[in-house]
Amino acid sequence: MNEPHLVARAQQGDLPAFEELVKKYQREIYNLACRLVQDPEEAKDMAQQTFLQAFIHIREFRHQSQFRTWLFRIAINQCYNFFKTKKKFGEPVDSQEMTIVDEDNPQEGLVAAEDRSRLYAALERLPAKQRAVLTLKLEQGLSYKEISAELGGTAGAARVNFCQAVKSLKKYLKTEEGHDVAMRSYSTETAGLSRR
Amino acid sequence: MTWRCALIQRRLPDYPDGDLSPFWKRRVAAHLEVCPDCRREWEEISEVLRLYQANPLPDPGPAFWQEFQQELHLQLAQANQAPEPARFRLRLPHYLLGATAMAGILALAVYLGPFSRSSTAPGRARPPAEAKAPKVAERRISPPAKMAGSPAPEPSKAASTAEPAEPQFSLAAGHSGGQSKAAAEEQGLLSEDDGLDWDVDSVVADLTREQQQHLKSRLESRR
Numbered sequence: 001m002n003e004p005h006l007v008a009r010a011q012q013g014d015l016p017a018f019e020e021l022v023k024k025y026q027r028e029i030y031n032l033a034c035r036l037v038q039d040p041e042e043a044k045d046m047a048q049q050t051f052l053q054a055f056i057h058i059r060e061f062r063h064q065s066q067f068r069t070w071l072f073r074i075a076i077n078q079c080y081n082f083f084k085t086k087k088k089f090g091e092p093v094d095s096q097e098m099t100i101v102d103e104d105n106p107q108e109g110l111v112a113a114e115d116r117s118r119l120y121a122a123l124e125r126l127p128a129k130q131r132a133v134l135t136l137k138l139e140q141g142l143s144y145k146e147i148s149a150e151l152g153g154t155a156g157a158a159r160v161n162f163c164q165a166v167k168s169l170k171k172y173l174k175t176e177e178g179h180d181v182a183m184r185s186y187s188t189e190t191a192g193l194s195r196r
Numbered sequence: 197m198t199w200r201c202a203l204i205q206r207r208l209p210d211y212p213d214g215d216l217s218p219f220w221k222r223r224v225a226a227h228l229e230v231c232p233d234c235r236r237e238w239e240e241i242s243e244v245l246r247l248y249q250a251n252p253l254p255d256p257g258p259a260f261w262q263e264f265q266q267e268l269h270l271q272l273a274q275a276n277q278a279p280e281p282a283r284f285r286l287r288l289p290h291y292l293l294g295a296t297a298m299a300g301i302l303a304l305a306v307y308l309g310p311f312s313r314s315s316t317a318p319g320r321a322r323p324p325a326e327a328k329a330p331k332v333a334e335r336r337i338s339p340p341a342k343m344a345g346s347p348a349p350e351p352s353k354a355a356s357t358a359e360p361a362e363p364q365f366s367l368a369a370g371h372s373g374g375q376s377k378a379a380a381e382e383q384g385l386l387s388e389d390d391g392l393d394w395d396v397d398s399v400v401a402d403l404t405r406e407q408q409q410h411l412k413s414r415l416e417s418r419r
Binding site: 013015018019022023026027030031034035040044047048051052055056112115116119134138139143144159160162163166167169170173 | 206207208209210215240241244245247248249250251252253255256260261264265267268269271272273275276
């Protein structure tokens, strides 16, 4: 069953059809929320709230955009509401917890874990909007026009946001690199731990 | 950094695979060949993008998604059972609302306003003088009711009912009765329905034949 048919059935209140849509997009929505709120548990709540709001308001979806980008919009609004209400950005993603170390080649796994740790630490320092632009552009593959439809503003503003995000990330990665040299001994001790 | 470098570096994150027009792709490529600073900047940006794309968020695992779907299913089922909030939404386009409201006002004005006097609805349009008549009718008892509630009238008393002592209620509406009726209408004491309320047969039912003949002769003589 194709997506427009599933959406049409979900608009008539068909819960199994909507759950098919949930299975199709749950990973993308969860990843977007995880990048934005930087907390797996909060991201899970945000993703569930996103699908719940989408189900409640699915009759207002007029097929003027893709269902996928409509979900992105709801998820971003949920995360912004989370920032407004909680007045905090939550705990950052614990990269050590989410790192899967390659058992066959632990040295490569160690390098990858360090890179990931640096990346997450640098991403944490970015504003939420720039994280959203990076995620939508690099992970979800949206164009600047689609990003501007998600986040507001124009396509040119989305391009400027993306450019600033990349430059800021480059700067923070350099500072994290210096910090990482000092912390390398600690990382070496903990790298052998797999996911808890 | 020259102004040309600033112009090029704004587009480096989109080079070579991003949303760049063919014109800008050619221009950026030509500039990178001659400007080592911009080329170094582009290599660093490419390294950042490569690092980002090489480290996607790991999948939490099937157990996580199973728990996610179970929790979400409960929330969705609860939301599906909740009644949809009733919304008052006018289905008309906004540009027709003014015309609809104006038509409603005009219809109300025609029904209640000065145009209603020319309407042919029975009992709707009454002269102002007649408006007082129901109040008077409430104060008095209608003659048939009075007659039904009272014992059988004496012949002389029955005859006196036909006397023009109360001209506005008299059956004997002769030439003087017509004048008194007109006077009563002017005073608002008599409505046009009063003459129709009399049931002559019930009035004269209790009278003897002689009294009925007498009453008839009196009525004939006054007509």
